[in-house]
Amino acid sequence: MARAVRTAAAALVVLVALVVPRDALGVLRLPVEGLLLVALLLLLPARAVRPAATVAGIGLGVVAVVAVLDAGFRAVLARPFDPLLDATSVGAGVEFAAGSAGPVAAVGAVLGAVVVAIAVVVGVALAVRHLARLAVAHRRTAARAVAVLAPVWVVAALVGAPVASAGAALLVRDHAVQVRDGLADAETFAAELAADPYRDTDGLLTALEGKDVVVAFVESYGRDAVDLVGPHLDAGTRDLDAAGFATRSGFLTSPVVGGNSWLAHATFLSGLRVDDQRRYAALVDSDRMTLSSAFGDAGWRTVGVMPGTTREWPEAGFYGYDTVHDYPALGYRGPDHGWATVPDQYTLAAFQRAERDTPHAPLMAEIALVSSHAPWAYVPPVLDWTAVGDGSVYHEVAPGPAEYAGSIAYSLGSVVSWVRAYGDDDLVLLVLGDHQPSAAVTGGGATADVPVSVVARDPAVLDRIASWGWTPGLRPAPHAPVWPMEGFRDRFLAAFTG
Numbered sequence: 001m002a003r004a005v006r007t008a009a010a011a012l013v014v015l016v017a018l019v020v021p022r023d024a025l026g027v028l029r030l031p032v033e034g035l036l037l038v039a040l041l042l043l044l045p046a047r048a049v050r051p052a053a054t055v056a057g058i059g060l061g062v063v064a065v066v067a068v069l070d071a072g073f074r075a076v077l078a079r080p081f082d083p084l085l086d087a088t089s090v091g092a093g094v095e096f097a098a099g100s101a102g103p104v105a106a107v108g109a110v111l112g113a114v115v116v117a118i119a120v121v122v123g124v125a126l127a128v129r130h131l132a133r134l135a136v137a138h139r140r141t142a143a144r145a146v147a148v149l150a151p152v153w154v155v156a157a158l159v160g161a162p163v164a165s166a167g168a169a170l171l172v173r174d175h176a177v178q179v180r181d182g183l184a185d186a187e188t189f190a191a192e193l194a195a196d197p198y199r200d201t202d203g204l205l206t207a208l209e210g211k212d213v214v215v216a217f218v219e220s221y222g223r224d225a226v227d228l229v230g231p232h233l234d235a236g237t238r239d240l241d242a243a244g245f246a247t248r249s250g251f252l253t254s255p256v257v258g259g260n261s262w263l264a265h266a267t268f269l270s271g272l273r274v275d276d277q278r279r280y281a282a283l284v285d286s287d288r289m290t291l292s293s294a295f296g297d298a299g300w301r302t303v304g305v306m307p308g309t310t311r312e313w314p315e316a317g318f319y320g321y322d323t324v325h326d327y328p329a330l331g332y333r334g335p336d337h338g339w340a341t342v343p344d345q346y347t348l349a350a351f352q353r354a355e356r357d358t359p360h361a362p363l364m365a366e367i368a369l370v371s372s373h374a375p376w377a378y379v380p381p382v383l384d385w386t387a388v389g390d391g392s393v394y395h396e397v398a399p400g401p402a403e404y405a406g407s408i409a410y411s412l413g414s415v416v417s418w419v420r421a422y423g424d425d426d427l428v429l430l431v432l433g434d435h436q437p438s439a440a441v442t443g444g445g446a447t448a449d450v451p452v453s454v455v456a457r458d459p460a461v462l463d464r465i466a467s468w469g470w471t472p473g474l475r476p477a478p479h480a481p482v483w484p485m486e487g488f489r490d491r492f493l494a495a496f497t498g
Helices: 002-019 032-043 046-077 086-101 103-137 139-159 167-194 224-228 230-242 261-270 277-284 291-297 315-319 344-356 404-422 459-464 485-495
Strands: 212-218 246-253 301-306 323-326 363-369 427-433 449-456 482-484
Touching: 002 032, 002 046, 002 103, 002 167, 032 046, 032 103, 032 139, 032 167, 046 103, 046 167, 103 139, 167 277, 212 261, 212 404, 224 230, 224 404, 230 246, 230 404, 246 459, 246 485, 261 277, 261 291, 261 363, 261 485, 277 315, 291 301, 291 315, 291 363, 291 485, 301 315, 301 344, 323 344, 344 363, 344 404, 363 404, 404 427, 449 459, 482 485
Parallel strands: 212 363, 212 427, 246 482, 301 323, 301 363
Antiparallel strands: 246 449, 427 449
């Protein structure tokens, strides 16, 4: 009885590992890889069966782990796991987990994941060895089973019957193609880096002379949020109108979904699609002109405001920033609410104090607003600007409910309030999302589009972009133009040059 239970358990483990990678109902399928493996083992000499089964089992266990990673990456980032690149993102993931749940929980989660992965590989390998030993011990029965089931699989595959499965083989093929294409993409991207139509252009951005240009990225502000916070967008538009500011809005298609914000920032500023870490590394190691470095070359003071950056940020040199106001430099003294601990209103207030409250040269700033970063743990109200101070006030402020829509409304409300309080004729604001939130928020089938708005009091600024066809107000219409995010840099430079 115990042997029968063990055999049944081993068969179920192997069946799940073979078919679930491509089909959640895989236990009801017939995997061709299993038939081929049994046939191969039956052809091997007895002494080679055990090592062959061990190697096959380990390989199948790794495939099962990759399948789980694929499922997780698709759920959060709307793409499969990349074995070449995503290992470099482990550190960022651990840092985010530590900021959200604490370092002990983060380390525990990593160790738990490693233990589970090892257990899966070892468990599948042991199951394959057990079944291989059983098949060799009953060669004639195993051979007859393969002889009967192989034609069944072929017929089912030919007629498209769902009983035929090749999930593990297809997963291996897909990732092999992914690796091949990734390696080939290095040459493609090198050519794209070298081709810059604005590299040697004189007189860039002269139409913005004397303006403070602020690019504010709102974390996880995707197209799906437009309907969720539509009334807040409309109210913000009315508030801006009352203060003399006009707004135009459209959509950009981000290179990422659910995370990896730095890739979206790089895409927007460089004019190239930066959708993986390989491209990002090549970009920041190049002399590509970015929107920020173009402003710097044209005489603007350039700054980055990065409340989520707690360590050295060498990429600041690539972007051409004269100064970076990171987490330590912002001087926040409020409560710690995890990774996105600095409220957006505080970030804007600190930026205002450091850069705009006193007479200054024309300024270009990139500001990361992170209050709407998952898991949306802290959503404070928008305060009177005189009360913000060093952030200590947030110890006494009761937050609203932790939720995605509320966090987006807070971020945008902070931006609108800041413009009303400190905006002038020389302010030009670009406010946009970096990416859509994860599929857990948007559901399946969501686009990668994010809203983008230009806000200015000077009508000459909006006259320059009249041909863009963007929607008046902060809420882009459903039919508003949709551009690739990498296309924005050149359109902006063309609009405000000469």
